[in-house]
Amino acid sequence: MPLIRELLIGGTDVPAASGRTADDINPYTGEVYAAVAAAGREDVGLAVDAADKAFAEWAALAPFARRAIFLKAADLVEGKGEEVAELMAHEVGGTRPWAYFNVALAANMLREAAAAVTAPRGDVLSAQEEGALGLAVREPLGVVAAFAPWNAPVILGVRAVAAPLAAGNTVVLKPSEDAPIACGLFVADLLREAGLPDGVVNVVTNAPEDAAEIAEALISDPRVRAVNFTGSTSVGRLIGTHAAHHLKPAVLELGGKNAVIILDDADVDYAVDAVTFSVFMNAGQICMSGDRILVHESLADEFTRKFTAKVASLHTGDPAHPHTVVGPLVSVAAAQRVAGLVKDSVAKGATVLIGGGEPAGAVHPATVLTDVPKDAELYYAEVFGPVCVVEAFADDDTAVAVANDTENGLTCGVITENATHGLAVARRVRTGIVHINDQSVADEPHAPFGGVKTSGYGRFGGRWGIEAFSNTRWVTIAAQQAHYPF
Structure with a gap:
């Protein structure tokens, strides 16, 4: 009843x-x-x-x-x-x-x-x-x-x-x-x-x-x-x-279209753990979720291999199960919307590293993509689901340019073991919130919380x-x- x-x-x-x-x-x-x-x-x-x-x-x-x-x-x-x-x-x-x-x-x-x-x-x-x-x-x-x-x-x-x-x-x-x-x-x-x-x-x-x-x-x-x-x-x-x-x-x-930037001086294992949390907590249905994972090219292969392996291990499905990480989206329609974004990206040249496919009701698979072109809707759209895009960059200027290539400006994570380097990058990213040596999802009740741009x-x-x-x-x-x- x-x-x-x-x-x-x-x-x-x-x-x-x-x-x-x-x-x-x-x-x-x-x-x-x-x-x-x-x-x-x-x-x-x-x-x-x-x-x-x-x-x-x-x-x-x-x-x-x-x-x-x-x-x-x-x-x-x-x-x-x-x-x-x-x-x-x-x-x-x-x-x-x-x-x-x-x-x-x-x-x-x-x-x-x-x-x-x-x-x-x-x-x-x-x-x-x-x-x-x-x-x-x-x-x-x-x-x-x-x-x-x-x-x-x-x-x-x-x-x-x-x-x-x-x-x-x-x-x-x-x-x-x-x-x-x-x-x-x-x-x-x-x-x-x-x-x-x-x-x-x-x-x-x-x-x-x-x-x-x-x-x-x-x-x-x-x-x-x-x-x-x-x-x-x-x-x-x-x-x-x-x-x-x-x-x-x-x-x-x-909304947000948030980046997590992994600099060349980052601890890769820490970055994998941080990014997994950023992308998949609450099945990606957080305004601060990491949609775009930007990795320095010197770390990209190692990070991608370890990250996709961790994503493959995440328990998906029943939210009442004590080990579930990726539960259902808020509705079947929401899951179908996310699946549509993934399909459109693949049709336009993106590669699925893990996940993809059809949702099971409201449960969408944990998904990692790469090579998503700018004409794919996912490139600029807020995902609001358990999906992210991994992209390699050659230098800080490129990483900052990609992170700022969005109408949104809510939050960002810059992962590095060098706080001075991290601060220099963080100050150039146009968001209302930025976390150095951490990922994009964080909230403290005494801190000024909000975004810029749209x-x-x-x-x-x-x-x-x-x-x-x-x-x-x-x-x-x-x-x-x-x-x-x-």
Whole structure:
């Protein structure tokens, strides 16, 4: 019997006004895991009502009281590892290691949010008038529209709300239709259990065919004062356009076409381990996944031989199996899309070093390609699956040119045993994030997280997240009466 979940509005679980529901499908079995309420415009309005009414009281709540809620939520999520593992396996085909990684990072994000609540905010300014005091004060914006994706559901569901709440805002959260519980309702349940007041977080789930309408209704509501979205570049363009039309600030963390550069002074065995993690963690369904592995020609043969052997050893299939590394993609359609990219590349001259072939349902084989030409769609498209391209380079200039040959600019890894060499290369790569002597996938809750170019703008994490979801207000205090010319 599938789970039944309703909308969360004003602290109450309620059905959609229309009574409609949407199916939440297990990608590995193809069975219906849950049925969730399918919201319409009326429900969006009610959710914003609730958030707007809760704003003043939440913003005025003592910082230490707000901090206590985040700290309790962090402790609670750490005790829910098994629940999260089961939920993510059913909703998105997540493996157990990936689920527990979600739990650990989400807990740390909540603790960072707790710290941000009581961190110093604002500046004391030099004033023009004698005896006057100037202040630049950070204040919450109001209601924030938050959009959370399915691929790292607990991490990104928590990230969608943590900084806005810590800054004193209230939130209406629209989770992905592919993980409405894990990246939406579960996060809200967690915060409710930790003592979050009613209406501070509201969750609006929807049917896939209604996604655009729900997003537009939420962003266009005049009581919504800011937007944050994590997801694909194509959808991010639409979200950013809506926000700009209504003159609302937005934080957009979008897709990546990420390179891992293995310099001639790298440790090959370490590089193999690092790249395998970068490419195949969560079956490549991470915005930071390594799509392009650029290897210095002096190491290319050894690296490729060892890397393909390691890839061949990866356990693939059932996400519930404790040894599975490459589980199913989020849907059969997603697996077919990835397979289509591989077929197109091969038809245009690419060589399959390992993998390829047809998916088994939503499970796509771990695949490594080489010699992918520029006219293949895969050369520039974000894979978002367990596929990478290995390419040799002769010098640093070539490696940097290839790494930058993309409209995206999210993250990059530069693997080397020489930090000076690595830094010199890293500074030339145009991404929002770069890791020297490490691969491309990393996230720390206190660090500024985000991309450049079509990978988005704005930053999550630490004080940057607070700044993104608050306004700077200039306040002056005159210690004596001023004199006026008339």
